[in-house]
Amino acid sequence: MTEYSVHLISRLDPLRYLFDRPALVDRLMRWLVLLNEFDIHYVTQKSIRGSIVTDHLASLPVSDGRAIDDDFPDEDVAAVTSLTGWRMYFDGAANHSGYGIGVLLISPHGDHIPRSVRLAFSNRHPATNNIVEYEACILGLETALELGIRQIEVFGDSNLVLRQIQGEWKTRDVKFRPYHAYLELLVGRFDDLRYTHLPRAQNQFADALATMASMIDIPVDATVRPLLIESRSAPAYCCLIEDTEIDDGLPWYHDIYHFLRLGVYHEAATAKDKRALRQLAARFVICGETLYRRSADGMLLLCLDRASADRVMREVHAGVCGPHMRGHMLARKIMRTGYFWLTMETDCCHFVQRCPECQIHGDLIHVPPSELHALTSPWPFSV
Incomplete structure (x- = not known):
């Protein structure tokens, strides 16, 4: 050029x-x-x-010097099939605490069979990230053979192990050759074996098993029962019917007012509660019989109870010259007017969401329910 x-x-x-x-x-x-x-x-x-x-070309870079094949592989696409039987996920973890491997087998009926092993031979034999991935893949295949499985689809986030198993990459490292030879013997015992590379974010179950095994050093004589993972859809306190909060009708600033006026605490207050009350009361001041809060610019804001706060929100939001602003803007405008309560922004956002006029005349939400991914296709040239 x-x-x-x-x-x-x-x-x-x-x-x-x-x-x-x-x-x-x-x-x-x-x-x-x-x-x-x-x-x-x-x-x-x-x-x-x-x-x-x-x-x-910029979005799909080629790592080596191979020529770009722009022919569409119709025969390969037509031959793609998927197994609906057993699936195996494997992953390895290597950190400062040790080395661990995790394997997850999923049956055609959806049953999950996890296995987690800690590698304790790192002092005698060298262990790297790729060696740990080889150990995890071998453990999964051995477990599948023990269960009598002969058709399985293997998923992993180690591109090196999967490519070397399929023969696409050569095994040049001396440390990997024994693993590769033993892995070929295990592969030969299966009738049908498929490999799929997964991103690390989609292999979280096996990654969690491997990380747990690498971080925890379990004694030899200890017995570890199978791990049971449950799904809980409600907080634990929902099971307690009698332990509910009692509404005493007092405003939220009752304890702060009595501490500033009389210097006394609540009867059931602990040492931690007293320290938190002293730190919170440092921002409040009593003028006459009324409690105010000092703002950042030195302005005194009148503290409101629940009934007064609802009336102020309704007047500022939809009263005379009320512009029906959003929740956060409503809270800031109320503070500029000279009022305050602890849950201002949350209450204002909930109040705006319940406003009928805002729901009827508000802007339509055009944001898609899921994240969109840009797809680039060649421009249709005319010959």
Whole structure:
């Protein structure tokens, strides 16, 4: 390209800044010196159609020097099938506490069979992340053979182990060759075996088993029963019918007012409650018989009880010249008016959500229920 004039078409302003600015320093100057070897003329991009190929290549980079095959593999797509039987998830964990492996077998009926093993031979034999992944895969296949399983689909987040099992990558490391040889013997005992690479975020169950085994050092003579994981849909206190909060009809600032006026605490207050009350009362002041709270700018805000707070929210939000603002804006406007209570923002947001006029005349929500992913397809060129 040194013998020709090159027109660089790009929509990136930093490149234009690099070519147009006469004086540069540090790293920008070094880049400009390297680019001055070529006769480059910067042209601002005006059409998106001409950059479709470059955008596609940038989104799907090729790591090695292989040629890009743009033929659509119809015969491979037509031959893709999936197993509806047993599934195996494996993962390994290596950290400062030790090494652990986790395996999860899922039956066709949805039964989960977890296994978690701590590797205690790291002092005698070297262990790395890939070796731990090999150990996890071997453990899963051995467990499947013990259960009499001959058709299984293997899922893992170790790309190296899966590629070497399938023969796509060569096993050049001396430490991996014994594992690979033993793994080939196990694979030969299955009738049908499929491999699928998963992201780490989709292999959380096996990762949790491996991390638990690596972090916990269980004594040899200890007996660990099978782990039972339950799903609880309600908090624990919902089971207690008698232990409920009693509404005494007092305002929320009752204890603060009596502490500032008389210097006394609640009868059932502990040492921690007394310290928290002293820290909270430092922001309040009594003027006459009324309790106020000091704001950040030194303004005194009148403390309101529940009934007065509901009346103020209704008046400011939908009263005379009420603009029906959002919940957070409503709370800030009430504070500028000179009122305060502890749960202002939460109460204002709930009040706005219950406002009929806001629900009828509010803007429609166009946000999709799930996250959208951009898909780039080639532009239809006309020949």
